[in-house]
Each structure stands twice: as C-alpha cells, then as structure tokens.
Amino acid sequence: MSDWSRRRFLQTAGLAGLGLTAACGAGGPTPAGGGATTSLRVALGWISNVEFAGFWIADDRGYYAEEGLEVEFLPGGPNAPRTAQTLAAGGAEIAIPVAMQEFLSAVNDGNDFVAYGAMFQNSPAAWLSLAQRPVRTAQDAVGARVLGQQGVQPYVEAAMRLAGVPVEYEFIPVGYEPSPLVEGQGEVYTCFATNQPIMLEQQGMVADRDFVVTTYEQLGLPQYASLLCSQRSWLEANRPVVERFMRATIRGWQDNAADPSVAARLAVENYGADLGLDLSQQTRENELQIPYTQSELTQASGLFRIDPERISGPMYTAYAAAGVSPLPDVSRIIDTGVLDAVFQGRSTI
Numbered sequence: 487m488s489d490w491s492r493r494r495f496l497q498t499a500g501l502a503g504l505g506l507t508a509a510c511g512a513g514g515p516t517p518a519g520g521g522a523t524t525s526l527r528v529a530l531g532w533i534s535n536v537e538f539a540g541f542w543i544a545d546d547r548g549y550y551a552e553e554g555l556e557v558e559f560l561p562g563g564p565n566a567p568r569t570a571q572t573l574a575a576g577g578a579e580i581a582i583p584v585a586m587q588e589f590l591s592a593v594n595d596g597n598d599f600v601a602y603g604a605m606f607q608n609s610p611a612a613w614l615s616l617a618q619r620p621v622r623t624a625q626d627a628v629g630a631r632v633l634g635q636q637g638v639q640p641y642v643e644a645a646m647r648l649a650g651v652p653v654e655y656e657f658i659p660v661g662y663e664p665s666p667l668v669e670g671q672g673e674v675y676t677c678f679a680t681n682q683p684i685m686l687e688q689q690g691m692v693a694d695r696d697f698v699v700t701t702y703e704q705l706g707l708p709q710y711a712s713l714l715c716s717q718r719s720w721l722e723a724n725r726p727v728v729e730r731f732m733r734a735t736i737r738g739w740q741d742n743a744a745d746p747s748v749a750a751r752l753a754v755e756n757y758g759a760d761l762g763l764d765l766s767q768q769t770r771e772n773e774l775q776i777p778y779t780q781s782e783l784t785q786a787s788g789l790f791r792i793d794p795e796r797i798s799g800p801m802y803t804a805y806a807a808a809g810v811s812p813l814p815d816v817s818r819i820i821d822t823g824v825l826d827a828v829f830q831g832r833s834t835i
Contacts, residue, residue, distance in 0.1 A: 523556045524727055529569040529577065531584035531712060534561040534758040536768040537680075537775065538582075539749030540605075542757050544738025553730035559757070564662075570597065573717065579724070580716055580731070585609075586709045587805070593814045598718040602824040603732060603790035605712035605739075607781035610774075611641075612679040612701040614664055614686075620698040621674050624649035624705055633660045633667055634676030642676070644807035645705040680775040684767055707804035710792065711778075725824065733828050736789050736835050739779060746772035788829040794820045 530538060541559065544550055550557045560578055562569060569581035570592035582605065583589050593599055615621035621630065624645040632642055632655050639657055646653045660666045660675070664682045667675040668689075677683065679699045686697050693699060702709065714732075721728060742749050750768035783791045798816045805813060829835065 523551075523554055524730075525556045525558070526580060526727070526731060527558045527560055527578040529560045529572040529581045530562045531569050531582050531588075532561075533563045533761060534559065534753065535761065535763055536750050536753040536758075536772045537712075538757075539742045539746070539753070539772050539775070540739030540779075541735060542738070542749050542752040543741050544734045546752055546756070547738070547741070549734035549737045550731070553734045555727070555731060555734065557731070570599070573597075573599065573715070579720060580714060580728075582712050582714055584712055585611075586711060586713060586801075587810060589713050589715055589819075590805070590810060590814060593819055594812060599715045600718045600721055600819060600821050601713040601715040601792065602721070602728065602821045603714040603735075604710040604792045605714070605790065606710060606775075606778045607784060607791075608701065608703045608778050609709045609711035610679040610681075610701065610778050611709075611711070612677055612699050613705070614667060614675040614677040614682055615673060615698045615700070616667065617694075617696050617698060619673050622698060622700050622704075625651045627674055628652055628654050630674050631656045631658055631672035632674045632676065633658050633664075633672035634674075635659065635662070638676045640808040640810075641702060641707060644804060644809075645702070645707055647807045648706040648804065680771050680778065684770050684774070687770070688767070702804075706800075707808070708796070708800050709804065710797070710801070713792075714790070721821065721824075725827075728824055729827050732790065732824060733835055736828065739789050740834060742772070743776050743779075746776060784833075786833060788825060788833045788835070791825055792820055792822060794822065 538559070545557060560572065568588060569578070569583045570588055572578045573581035574592065574597050586609070589599065589601060613621055613627070621627050627642070628646065628651050634657065636659055642655060642657070643653050658666070658672055664675045664677065664685055666672060668686070675682065679701055683693060683697065683699055687693070691697055716728065747769050750765060750772050753768050754763045754765045779789060783793055794816045797820065802813045
C-alpha cells in the first residue's frame, strides 16, 4: 500500500513565464531526429504512481527521446496546486487534470484551454458498497449514508436526479481509504474503482462476492478523465511538438496494455521511488485501470481519442444535473486534429 503521507508535491515557485520558447530558443521546436532537444513540462493531477503508467514506459524506453523531447513530469497530489493553476501560471506546457470538471471549471474561469486527448475513456470514479447491502443503482442509495470526500455531493445528487428518485441521503466526510465502510459507518463509499477496492482485496475480500463497485458511468454520469490540455496559443504555436509528445505517449500506453507489471515496477523503483509504493498494489491498480483507457472509439481510432458528441450529449447532460454551469462550447475546447495527425487513419502506432 502506498504511504500517502510521503508525497512529492508540485513546485511552481519561479516557473511562471518560463514557456517552451525560453526552454528551446526562439527558433521553435526541432523535428524528431535532428538538432536540439525540445523541453516540455507536464503537470500531473496526482502523485507519481502507476496511474501514469504509459508515460513512465514512454520515458524509460526512450520514446520521447526518439521524438526529440525531454519531458519533465511535475507530480501533483492533494496538497499540490491544481494542474489548471499550474498551466494558467505558465508552470507547464501540458496539464493532466484528474477530473474533467477541473478542466471545464478552468475554462469557465476565463482560461483559453484546449484538450486533445483523454487518458481514461471512462472515469474510474465509482461507488463502493458491501455485498450485504449492495448499491448498484441510484435507487439503492436513497436514504443511505454516503461516505466520501467533500465535493462529491453534486454527483451523488445528479445520479439520483437522472434516475428520477428522491434526493435523500446522509453525507459523511471521510478520508481516502474505505475502512469506515467496512466498519459499518455508511452504506456507500465514493472511490476510484482502480484504487480503494484493492484495499478490500488485500483483506481477502472478492469483488461481486464481498463488495460491489458501481461506476458513475453505470449510474448515468459518463465522463472522460485525465484530459491532456494546453493553452490554445501555445498549442497553435507548437502543434508539431504536441503531436510528437502524443505519439510517444501512445506508444507507452500501448506497451502498458501488454504487461501491467512493467510500469508498476517503474513507478515503485524509479518515478515514485520516494513514495513507499507497494509493487503488488501498483500492479493490481494498473491491471484495473487498463480497461478504462479503452473503448469502442479507441479500438477503432486509437488510444486517447475524444468524441465531441459524447461530451455535448450524455456527458453534458450529467454535468447539468450536477449543477455545472455554464457548459462551454465543445467545438472551442476540444481539438481532435492532434490525434488525427498522430494516427493518420490507423488505430495503433
């Protein structure tokens, strides 16, 4: 189990104004295979664990180097600045906010951000319940005690509104591990399907026999997660750099699907070496997260793809039910052209 008391936090002091132009000179980005290396800073929405598996593989296997890139990953965490803040301040060229709403909120705050890739095709955000009192639908949650972190309440309520059931529940704030659920303090625990269920597995519990995981997508609230985004002006000036970064990144994630243990070991021994990560837990987390990176769209068109109509349709319906307003014009905030250029009609690289 990772020791969350030992996290590396994003350091942004003195980074404002140090954009890509300063990093690689006034001549602009250098094509892969020739000349100087282009430096990029990528702000991660969480600590440097296996959640970012494909990035670690791409870096370790030299895929970024092959594209003429030197990438610095800036780890996040619960006490670190939000990735959107870092991006807006010029502390990174690329940001990967964990939640799609963070991206939407940043746009609503006046930031001219554009997203061009989605690490998770479906968010692993979920409800966790025990088999003796399973919660598989919003109806099952009516009157329940919901254990979770502050800020999840609008989505609990949105699931109930969309299901047409009474918005009746008791919210009890708790931390990032599910022991309050096991101890009977509540019937539902808001979790990530790729994380807290592992803690129950480590206690000998088995999914669907001893506990139930219900994703927000199953509750009628689909959403992308871990969007890759940049300032519009920077993207327009550095599109070839972004294409090279995405090409290398996608190669890393393709490799990750073949053997989840590789990135787990990289996280434990290298990229998150100071976090006290556990290899078996990281391997299991990676096994669980890989399906969330895949969808019918990625099978047909490649990893990280975004469907603008899915955002403007069912996703925006869900966000509206959660009280998110305004909902930005999708054509202004999503750029599918980057990955069109990367894949060139193929579904793999």
